[in-house]
Amino acid sequence: MKLLLLLASFALTAYAGIRMLDGDWFLIALWVVGAAVAHDLLLIPLYAALDRGAQRVLGPGLINYVRVPAFLSGLLLLVFAPLILRGSAGYEPATLKSPDVFLGRWLLLTGVLFALSALVYAVRRSTGRPRSTSPER
Amino acid sequence: MNGNKRGFWRSPLRGPWFTSVLGLVLLIGLPVLFVTGLLSYAAYNPDLGRGNDHTPDRGILGFFLFPWPTSPHWLYRVTQGIHVIGGFVLIPVVLAKLWSVFPRLFQWPPVRSLTHALERGSLLLLVGATLFELVTGVLNTQLDYLFPGSFYRVHYYGAWVFFAALVVHVALRLGKLRRGLRDEGGEELRAPDPAPSTISRRGAVALVGAGSLTLFAVTAGQVTGGPLRRTALLAPHGGADPGPEQNGFQVNKTAAGRGIRAADTGEHWRLRLRGPGGDLALSRAELLELEQHTVRLPIDCVEGWSTGDQTWTGVRLKDLAALAGAEPDHMYVESLQRAGAFRQVWLRANQVRDGRSLLALGVNGAPLSKDHGFPARIVVPNNPGVHQTKWVERLTIGRPV
Numbered sequence: 001m002k003l004l005l006l007l008a009s010f011a012l013t014a015y016a017g018i019r020m021l022d023g024d025w026f027l028i029a030l031w032v033v034g035a036a037v038a039h040d041l042l043l044i045p046l047y048a049a050l051d052r053g054a055q056r057v058l059g060p061g062l063i064n065y066v067r068v069p070a071f072l073s074g075l076l077l078l079v080f081a082p083l084i085l086r087g088s089a090g091y092e093p094a095t096l097k098s099p100d101v102f103l104g105r106w107l108l109l110t111g112v113l114f115a116l117s118a119l120v121y122a123v124r125r126s127t128g129r130p131r132s133t134s135p136e137r
Numbered sequence: 138m139n140g141n142k143r144g145f146w147r148s149p150l151r152g153p154w155f156t157s158v159l160g161l162v163l164l165i166g167l168p169v170l171f172v173t174g175l176l177s178y179a180a181y182n183p184d185l186g187r188g189n190d191h192t193p194d195r196g197i198l199g200f201f202l203f204p205w206p207t208s209p210h211w212l213y214r215v216t217q218g219i220h221v222i223g224g225f226v227l228i229p230v231v232l233a234k235l236w237s238v239f240p241r242l243f244q245w246p247p248v249r250s251l252t253h254a255l256e257r258g259s260l261l262l263l264v265g266a267t268l269f270e271l272v273t274g275v276l277n278t279q280l281d282y283l284f285p286g287s288f289y290r291v292h293y294y295g296a297w298v299f300f301a302a303l304v305v306h307v308a309l310r311l312g313k314l315r316r317g318l319r320d321e322g323g324e325e326l327r328a329p330d331p332a333p334s335t336i337s338r339r340g341a342v343a344l345v346g347a348g349s350l351t352l353f354a355v356t357a358g359q360v361t362g363g364p365l366r367r368t369a370l371l372a373p374h375g376g377a378d379p380g381p382e383q384n385g386f387q388v389n390k391t392a393a394g395r396g397i398r399a400a401d402t403g404e405h406w407r408l409r410l411r412g413p414g415g416d417l418a419l420s421r422a423e424l425l426e427l428e429q430h431t432v433r434l435p436i437d438c439v440e441g442w443s444t445g446d447q448t449w450t451g452v453r454l455k456d457l458a459a460l461a462g463a464e465p466d467h468m469y470v471e472s473l474q475r476a477g478a479f480r481q482v483w484l485r486a487n488q489v490r491d492g493r494s495l496l497a498l499g500v501n502g503a504p505l506s507k508d509h510g511f512p513a514r515i516v517v518p519n520n521p522g523v524h525q526t527k528w529v530e531r532l533t534i535g536r537p538v
Contacts, residue, residue, distance in 0.1 A: 002252055002256075002309065003251075003252050003255070005304075005305055005308055005309075006252070006255045006256065006259060006305055007255075009259060009301045009302060009304060009305045010255070010259070010301070012297065012300075012301035013262060013297075013298050013301045013302065015196070015197070015198070015297075016198060016294045016295075016297030016298050016301065017294070017298055019192070019194050019195070019196075019198075019290070019294045020290065020291055020294030020295055020297075020298060022194065022290070023285070023286045023287075023290070024285045024286060027285035027286075028285050028286055028291060031269060031272075031284060031285060032262075032265040032266060032269045032295070032298075033261075033265055035265055035268035035269045035272055036261060036264045036265040036268055039232075039235065039264075039268055040235075040239070040242060040264075043232075044235075044236060044239055055335060060333070060335050063335050063336075064335065064336055064340075067336070067344075068344060068347070071344060071348065072347060072348060072351050075228070075229055075348045075351065075352070076351065076352070076355065076371060078228075079225060079228060079275055079352060079371075080279070080371045082276060082279040082281035082283075083279050083371065083373060084371070087281055088279050088280050088281035089281075090280040090281065090282065091279065091280045091281070091373065093391065093393075093394045094280055094388075094389060094390050094391065094394055095280070095373070095374065095387070095388060095389065096379070096383070096388050096391060096508065097374075097376070101376065102371060105370045105371060106371065109355070109370065109371075
């Protein structure tokens with residue numbers, strides 16, 4: 001039953017895949033496999049290493065006050081990298097809008113996120129509960 | 138023990154509950170993206186042929202196609218807004234889900250049987266196709282065409298590759314997901330020797346949710362338009378609307394960028410109208426003397442942004458069909474633009490017949506700006522933006538051959 005389902009799925013994959021790869025098939029296939037490989041072998045080790053390094057430096061009391069804004073800021077950079085890093089050549093001619101605003105806005109959002117986090121930390125410290133971790137799972 | 142280095146993975150977050158909660162969100166969210174994507178495909182009326190059809194080899198993958206309706210006029214705005222903003226919102230969920238099962242990539246032995254090998258192959262396709270769809274979609278909304286091939290082709294067929302693998306994954310894992318929500322089963326996901334906790338499981342889910350919410354906050358305003366557009370800080374069509382020199386709303390593709398020369402749109406411009414009654418050539422002044430109608434409609438882009446409703450004035454397409462001696466039927470629209478995949482397009486009879494479908498000459502009380510399609514453009518309710526043809530040169534009433 002499981003085998004039958006898998007084979008049926010692969011049949012559909014082949015039907016759509018042949019059409020998807022019509023053109024520069026090697027490059028397109030490289031993008032599909034490359035997306036998974038780049039994510040698994042670059043992105044995950046990168047943010048795992050950053051997180052471990054940050055934990056070592058900051059300790060359990062501070063880590064989440066950095067982790068949360070850094071995660072949100074990094075996510076925005078990951079998703080909007082073409083605009084933020086001005087990699088999208090087609091943007092300005094098509095929209096008549098300047099792509100130069102995005103880097104500033106991202107930096108601004110990053111600053112606001114870290115400032116909010118610092119504020120929460122300061123408030124919790126003054127009220128006597130600076131630790132962000134809770135013992136229950 | 139699976140005989141591998143499971144001890145290397147130490148995050149106490151990993152486990153059946155965390156994976157299942159994220160899995161449940163994706164179980165609902167990803168099919169919504171798939172279905173809204175199919176709807177967008179149908180909205181192009183690809184069965185009408187050349188101009189509309191960017192995947193003529195679709196075969197059975199076009200089985201669901203239907204004539205795209207003109208009502209409600211906000212339908213495409215909603216479905217495509219959900220598709221694009223929903224895609225952004227699900228990115229952190231996908232990333233967290235993949236992180237939660239990451240150690241399983243290195244399970245040992247890697248393959249236990251033929252079925253197991255096929256299952257893992259299917260998973261590779263699922264991960265690859267999901268990421269490919271997200272990456273191509275995200276790049277396309279930012280007009281960064283790095284990826285190989287036509288967006289329509291790779292994103293559409295890629296969606297079917299994704300769907301084929303998703304069905305298998307859901308069928309094989311649904312029971313596990315249900316047990317996982319009660320934090321049962323799925324022992325292989327847990328770290329055997331977890332490190333001390335630095336964030337609670339609920340905290341981690343909340344963090345992923347905060348990621349989704351942040352992406353929503355910086356993009357959603359480009360769908361709603363109006364004052365909220367300013368809140369879409371990182372969306373390609375966020376920020377302030379342009380001023381009256383651009384009729385007060387967002388431009389997508391400029392006249393200069395499409396190779397429109399001033400001489401083409403000047404006083405020598407004529408609308409060529411072709412029908413059973415013969416050929417007509419109408420100047421802009423002559424068009425303005427015909428009965429003018431006013432409609433309030435948005436421009437909705439496949440890239441997931443919309444203008445608010447704009448006030449268009451112009452001549453009804455069905456009146457132009459009558460002028461050409463025809464009953465309202467399909468209409469072939471050709472633009473002055475020399476380049477671009479959408480320089481010609483078929484409108485279906487239901488679109489031509491709709492009294493709100495115009496050859497617009499003005500918008501918001503002024504003539505069209507050159508970047509919004511001067512001297513004349515198409516406006517049809519619930520029509521994807523790329524089919525709201527600008528700089529119209531010729532209208533032909535008839536059927537695709």
